[in-house]
Amino acid sequence: MVEIKKQLAAKGYRLTKPRQEIFASLDHEPQSVLQIIEKLKKKNIKIDKVTVYRTLASFVELKLIEETQFKNKISVYELADHQHHHHVQCEKCGKIEDICLDEKLLIQAAKKNSSFQIKSHHLEFFGLCKKCH
Ligand SMILES: [Zn+2]
Ligand SMILES: [Zn+2]
Ligand SMILES: [Zn+2]
Structure with a gap:
């Protein structure tokens, strides 16, 4: 505080x-x-x-x-005080969970395949949670 x-x-x-x-x-x-x-x-x-x-x-x-x-x-x-991560959301009940990924290769590929100077990204996953599948 x-x-x-x-x-x-x-x-x-x-x-x-x-x-x-x-x-x-x-x-x-x-x-x-x-x-x-x-x-x-x-x-x-x-x-x-x-x-x-x-x-x-x-x-x-x-x-x-x-x-x-x-x-x-x-x-x-x-x-916002923890490491960069992504989310997976349940398509049925909307529950959200964190996913930590090793995304070095992905970011390298994005840089290589684009003429932009990549600064950030947005990547979300969807599926069914334990309760819903
Ligand atoms: Zn990421
Ligand atoms: Zn669910
Ligand atoms: Zn999160």
Whole structure:
């Protein structure tokens, strides 16, 4: 919490109570805005949707969290303090899991086969989770 306070302050944001609560409800598991609001509700914290969206957007800007969008166009958010990875989403229930890949060859191939200076990439997997298959 001290770290995020510093980072927010550096960008001119105050660590308000809602921001603090929203940050505390984030995890390394990707969550949608609705899931975050549900989590807050369970703790008896009421923060309106607009505030949650705005707060998450500023956290993304500060690179405190990462936003991923899946096929259904719903954004999910997770803490950004761990290594680069990808996700697999269940096509039936929407559950999301992290996948760590050795992608050196893939990135090399992308660089080789394109005239662009490759900076980032977006790669998502889809399938059925343990419960659904
Ligand atoms: Zn990757
Ligand atoms: Zn599933
Ligand atoms: Zn993840």
